[in-house]
Amino acid sequence: MDSNSQNIPTQSEEEVLNHLRSCLDETSEDQAIYFRIAAVLSSKISEGYFEAGEWLPSHRSLARSFDVNLTTITKSLNYLKDRGVISAQAGKGTVVRGRALDHTPPSYDVPDVTPEIDLSVHTQTLDAVKSILQDGASEFFASATSEIYSYYPAAGDTHSLDTARKWTRLLGFEETESSLAVTAGAQHALLIALSACMQRGDVILAPTVVYQGLKSSAKMLGLGILPVKIDEDGIIPDELEKSLRNPRVKALFVMPNFDNPTTITMSKERRAAIARIAKAHSLILIEDDVYRPLATDDLTSLRRLYPEGTFYFYSLSKVITPGCRFGILAYPPAFANAVATASRGSVWMPERYSLAIARWLIQSGAGREILKITRKTNVTRHEIARQILGPQLLQTREEGNIIWLPMATEAQAKQMKDRLAARGVGVSASDVFKIGENGQPDGIRIYKSSAKNEDEWRIALRTIASQFHQMN
Numbered sequence: 001m002d003s004n005s006q007n008i009p010t011q012s013e014e015e016v017l018n019h020l021r022s023c024l025d026e027t028s029e030d031q032a033i034y035f036r037i038a039a040v041l042s043s044k045i046s047e048g049y050f051e052a053g054e055w056l057p058s059h060r061s062l063a064r065s066f067d068v069n070l071t072t073i074t075k076s077l078n079y080l081k082d083r084g085v086i087s088a089q090a091g092k093g094t095v096v097r098g099r100a101l102d103h104t105p106p107s108y109d110v111p112d113v114t115p116e117i118d119l120s121v122h123t124q125t126l127d128a129v130k131s132i133l134q135d136g137a138s139e140f141f142a143s144a145t146s147e148i149y150s151y152y153p154a155a156g157d158t159h160s161l162d163t164a165r166k167w168t169r170l171l172g173f174e175e176t177e178s179s180l181a182v183t184a185g186a187q188h189a190l191l192i193a194l195s196a197c198m199q200r201g202d203v204i205l206a207p208t209v210v211y212q213g214l215k216s217s218a219k220m221l222g223l224g225i226l227p228v229k230i231d232e233d234g235i236i237p238d239e240l241e242k243s244l245r246n247p248r249v250k251a252l253f254v255m256p257n258f259d260n261p262t263t264i265t266m267s268k269e270r271r272a273a274i275a276r277i278a279k280a281h282s283l284i285l286i287e288d289d290v291y292r293p294l295a296t297d298d299l300t301s302l303r304r305l306y307p308e309g310t311f312y313f314y315s316l317s318k319v320i321t322p323g324c325r326f327g328i329l330a331y332p333p334a335f336a337n338a339v340a341t342a343s344r345g346s347v348w349m350p351e352r353y354s355l356a357i358a359r360w361l362i363q364s365g366a367g368r369e370i371l372k373i374t375r376k377t378n379v380t381r382h383e384i385a386r387q388i389l390g391p392q393l394l395q396t397r398e399e400g401n402i403i404w405l406p407m408a409t410e411a412q413a414k415q416m417k418d419r420l421a422a423r424g425v426g427v428s429a430s431d432v433f434k435i436g437e438n439g440q441p442d443g444i445r446i447y448k449s450s451a452k453n454e455d456e457w458r459i460a461l462r463t464i465a466s467q468f469h470q471m472n
Contacts, residue, residue, distance in 0.1 A: 017065035028116040037076040043422040115426030123450040124321040144356035154343035156182035182350040183327035189313035196338035203248040209433040227435040234266040237273040251284040258291035261445040263396035275305035285310040326354040388461040403446040
């Protein structure tokens with residue numbers, strides 16, 4: 001080893017080899033051994049454990065440490081050579097590449113390893129929930145099959161709208177005078193709302209870090225997005241009023257309950273302030289409330305405060321299972337024709353199998369049971385996260401489905417994501433949620449639901465905690 005290394009000046013080669021071996025134990029055994037070894041070495045180079053110009057341990061030492069033959073080590077190192085991470089010098093060994101070696105910019109990319117535990121997206125992994133859905137499969141499949149032979153009204157027929165109203169009551173949402181439409185999930189509801197109230201070139205306001213589905217929908221529809229600064233209580237009212245000086249601003253997107261990705265739940269006072277400003281400026285509100293069913297108390301919606309100007313939606317995908325594409329959109333009656341047009345122009349009509357699942361969930365009582373299981377699991381996993389992550393864990397509502405782990409900078413969040421990916425854990429970094437270059441806060445988003453069980457959840461959290469402490 002290079003005795004001039006600034007990162008490990010006191011480590012012997014044996015200590016380095018032992019460290020590399022321990023890192024290998026954190027990788028997925030589903031991957032080929034040569035690839036796992038390459039991932040470990042690339043990760044160590046990426047994080048600066050080995051510096052540009054530093055010699056790696058010999059082939060023979062690496063083979064002994066990883067308990068493999070020389071052919072496997074050669075294959076691992078060739079993989080890294082082909083990607084410009086290392087160079088071989090005849091008679092000397094293998095060295096980490098840098099500009100001083102051959103004027104080629106260094107490339108310290110971590111090999112793209114599919115996460116063994118992917119907490120970057122919501123997945124229904126609970127065996128108890130799967131069992132409930134499987135038990136009802138024959139019943140709701142037969143119901144849906146009887147309805148697939150005809151077209152239905154775009155925003156929902158009487159049968160589907162009745163199901164939507166029953167879900168609204170079941171989940172404890174307040175009754176509304178607004179019109180209802182049934183949609184193919186929350187993302188479809190968002191697309192309909194934007195299409196109904198905005199035109200190409202209009203601008204929508206949103207928190208500085210925002211659910212990425214808004215960004216993709218706005219791009220598709222030719223809408224501009226402007227960020228509004230937030231604090232620990234969500235959108236700052238004074239900053240919202242400043243943004244309204246732009247005459248092209250038509251609407252504001254907001255998730256007042258269990259915000260994705262920051263997990264913020266707005267106080268009643270903040271909601272009242274946002275609604276008051278929206279009314280005063282005739283600003284349309286687009287309220288995404290997909291996580292509201294997980295709450296155990298009454299959380300006032302902005303729709304309740306400003307029904308004449310609010311598009312409000314939720315779905316069953318985040319609280320039941322992602323494949324149930326059943327969403328509900330409440331909208332001001334004045335937009336009825338625009339909503340119907342947007343529905344027809346997108347998916348034409350609600351998907352009958354998801355509608356049948358929604359009806360069965362209500363009639364059988366399975367919906368209440370699944371919500372109960374989901375809330376209990378989220379609370380349990382939140383407590384486990386609090387024990388492992390400690391003070392780094394943002395203090396959010398324990399029944400929510402997301403954890404937001406703050407990081408100092410965007411670059412640090414992206415580095416954290418890459419380091420975790422190399423160790424088989426998938427998370428989302430703040431760069432995918434940002435609007436503009438200087439959006440705050442920065443961090444990583446972690447879905448509680450996506451670990452198969454508590455043991456896997458603990459493994460993932462310990463990996464996250466280990467990497468967090470190394471970086472700080």
